[in-house]
Amino acid sequence: MMGPMLAEAWHGMSANRLRTFLTMLGMVIGVGAVILMLAIGRGAQFQVDQSIASMGSNLFIILSGSSTAGGVRLGGGAAPTLTLGDAQAIAELPSLAAVAPTVPGGAQIVYGQNNWGTQVLGTTPSYLEVRDWHIEAGYPFTDSDVRSATRVALIGQTVAKNLFGEEEPVGKTIRIKQSPYLVIGVLAAKGQSLDGRDQDDTILVPVTTAQRKLFGTQFQGTVRFIMAQATAPEAMAGAERAINQLLRQRHHLQEGTDSDFTVRNLTAVANTAAETARIMSLMLGAIASISLVVGGIGIMNIMLVSVTERTREIGIRMAVGARQRDILLQFLLEAIIISVVGCLVGVILGVGGAVLANKITGTAVVITLSSVVMAFLVAAGVGVFFGFYPANKAARLKPIDALRYQ
Amino acid sequence: MASEAVIHVERLCKQYETAAGAVPVLRDVNLTIAPGEFVAVMGPSGSGKSTFMNILGCLDTPTSGSYVLNGKDVGTLDTDQLAQLRNEVIGFVFQGFNLLPRANLEDNVALPLVYRGVTKTARTAQALEMLEKVGLKGYGNSMSNQISGGQQQRAAIARALVNRPRLILADEPTGNLDTATSREIMHLFTRLNKEDGITIVLVTHEHDIAAYAKRLVQFVDGRVVHDGAVTHLEEAPA
Numbered sequence A: 001m002m003g004p005m006l007a008e009a010w011h012g013m014s015a016n017r018l019r020t021f022l023t024m025l026g027m028v029i030g031v032g033a034v035i036l037m038l039a040i041g042r043g044a045q046f047q048v049d050q051s052i053a054s055m056g057s058n059l060f061i062i063l064s065g066s067s068t069a070g071g072v073r074l075g076g077g078a079a080p081t082l083t084l085g086d087a088q089a090i091a092e093l094p095s096l097a098a099v100a101p102t103v104p105g106g107a108q109i110v111y112g113q114n115n116w117g118t119q120v121l122g123t124t125p126s127y128l129e130v131r132d133w134h135i136e137a138g139y140p141f142t143d144s145d146v147r148s149a150t151r152v153a154l155i156g157q158t159v160a161k162n163l164f165g166e167e168e169p170v171g172k173t174i175r176i177k178q179s180p181y182l183v184i185g186v187l188a189a190k191g192q193s194l195d196g197r198d199q200d201d202t203i204l205v206p207v208t209t210a211q212r213k214l215f216g217t218q219f220q221g222t223v224r225f226i227m228a229q230a231t232a233p234e235a236m237a238g239a240e241r242a243i244n245q246l247l248r249q250r251h252h253l254q255e256g257t258d259s260d261f262t263v264r265n266l267t268a269v270a271n272t273a274a275e276t277a278r279i280m281s282l283m284l285g286a287i288a289s290i291s292l293v294v295g296g297i298g299i300m301n302i303m304l305v306s307v308t309e310r311t312r313e314i315g316i317r318m319a320v321g322a323r324q325r326d327i328l329l330q331f332l333l334e335a336i337i338i339s340v341v342g343c344l345v346g347v348i349l350g351v352g353g354a355v356l357a358n359k360i361t362g363t364a365v366v367i368t369l370s371s372v373v374m375a376f377l378v379a380a381g382v383g384v385f386f387g388f389y390p391a392n393k394a395a396r397l398k399p400i401d402a403l404r405y406q
Numbered sequence B: 001m002a003s004e005a006v007i008h009v010e011r012l013c014k015q016y017e018t019a020a021g022a023v024p025v026l027r028d029v030n031l032t033i034a035p036g037e038f039v040a041v042m043g044p045s046g047s048g049k050s051t052f053m054n055i056l057g058c059l060d061t062p063t064s065g066s067y068v069l070n071g072k073d074v075g076t077l078d079t080d081q082l083a084q085l086r087n088e089v090i091g092f093v094f095q096g097f098n099l100l101p102r103a104n105l106e107d108n109v110a111l112p113l114v115y116r117g118v119t120k121t122a123r124t125a126q127a128l129e130m131l132e133k134v135g136l137k138g139y140g141n142s143m144s145n146q147i148s149g150g151q152q153q154r155a156a157i158a159r160a161l162v163n164r165p166r167l168i169l170a171d172e173p174t175g176n177l178d179t180a181t182s183r184e185i186m187h188l189f190t191r192l193n194k195e196d197g198i199t200i201v202l203v204t205h206e207h208d209i210a211a212y213a214k215r216l217v218q219f220v221d222g223r224v225v226h227d228g229a230v231t232h233l234e235e236a237p238a
């Protein structure tokens, strides 16, 4: 029964190509949009998750300056208030696993003929622990390097690529602000940060070296910020309180005055970002689903018109012996064919569009088989669902009423 | 006798519900038609002939009364069983042909076979055979809306015949055709009745068309007012 009914359905569709094509177009756009939106949403989510994973876990950043409703006041004459001593004191807190004081600055790096401007971070060996950053080649610097402010450097992947190309960087000497530094290690790749910066475009040197020899801070021994890692997610609230208490005490701040530093829970910020990305991904999916439903309603619309237009044909078919289920099947098959073919084209266009978006704009896209299969099944289901009503309407016509139509 | 009749109708009534109230169209119609009969139904316009034929063709349902077709009480059948009767027992021929547009004659004639689950090759063979039988050999690929009215009616008859029905019901089959073509169509019916023994019930307004039949039933105002041999034709009220 299926074979000839398929032929009858096909006959009905090919008899009105433009109408069939337009209905399919609704489905194509619906499915294409769903897949594209899911790919972009998932891509954004994936990127955020990766950045968060690369950031390190249970992380605080302690900044100079007080926090206000508007955020953190930094620079603009605000004297750096955090010191290496502060960092060492914080490191003693039992709720913290690792603490890294940091002095950042920009510098021009030279190796042979090559020249590269990048960010130089003066810090301690704990920084690698806090950031969960590994060494790909060579060795990290040590506490004794920090004590004696030696001229050694760990370089990021981007710096290594731009300065050394294919050459092996470890053991070579680079020049930072004209002074020679020995490259003792290459950092593993980290990728993009949450705010979209290339984290591999960086050089780590001992914090003391940065303070005394590179950037020559006007206030001896100060650092721009301190990164601290709590021992566990549950320890974060306690750690934040302890850091605040300890630093206020060390900075001799009176009860009731503003702090001259700010403790920020980076993990909370990261979680917010992840949540935002997830919601955005969901919203994109929801918007795209609406177009899918609209496509389904389009099918219903066309099928209803088709049923009305072909009422006489239905009457003729019934007069020569078509049963209700034959008519139902014919129109349902029509709806199914339209939605399935529309879905297939939509899948192709959606995946193609996602790949193209990635190629042209560099937008991160993640296409999963499950999202494609899901979009396909949902769309096909929508087609059947919206095709059923008109098909059923056609099948329930009385033969004489269908024949008398117009 | 009633059990071997092709058609047995008793106290058949049909009324339409309209805004002005119930309009009776058929009133207590009783009729028995035996196998192999060739019956002409005549009567003034609006006398209920088409309504009666549609009920006989299982396209419409009566308001009351009984209709036994081929030994089956039609009133007790469900929609699938009615469809099966229309498919296998009855061949209906319409005044307006009712062929599927945008389909060729072969597909049109083969349509009843589709709903009987006949394979494609068998369908083609039988459709071509029927087209040949009605004098349309070689017209299988012609589109139904690109041939003459007479040819369309022949194709419609071929479609009515393709499932080898016992009964052909024709509502003004020559109503849209000229005299010469009408005569050809009536010759075809006569041959089907004589050679294949198919029972034929045919509605017409024209006496010379009715003259091809052997029995004449006359309707006036939803009642059978005359039922007899066709030779009584000239005396019958028109």
Ligand SMILES: Nc1ncnc2c1ncn2[C@@H]1O[C@H](COP(=O)(O)OP(=O)(O)OP(=O)(O)O)[C@@H](O)[C@H]1O
Pocket (backbone or CB within 6 Å): B016, B017, B018, B023, B025, B043, B044, B045, B046, B047, B048, B049, B050, B051, B052
């Ligand atoms: N669907 C309907 N609703 C209401 N009244 C109807 C309907 N169909 C037919 N009628 C009425 O029933 C009566 C009989 O109609 P029918 O078509 O059976 O007549 P007929 O004998 O075939 O006439 P004609 O010779 O013109 O074809 C007419 O008065 C018509 O107006």
Ligand SMILES: [Mg+2]
Pocket (backbone or CB within 6 Å): B049, B050, B051, B171
């Ligand atoms: Mg009529």
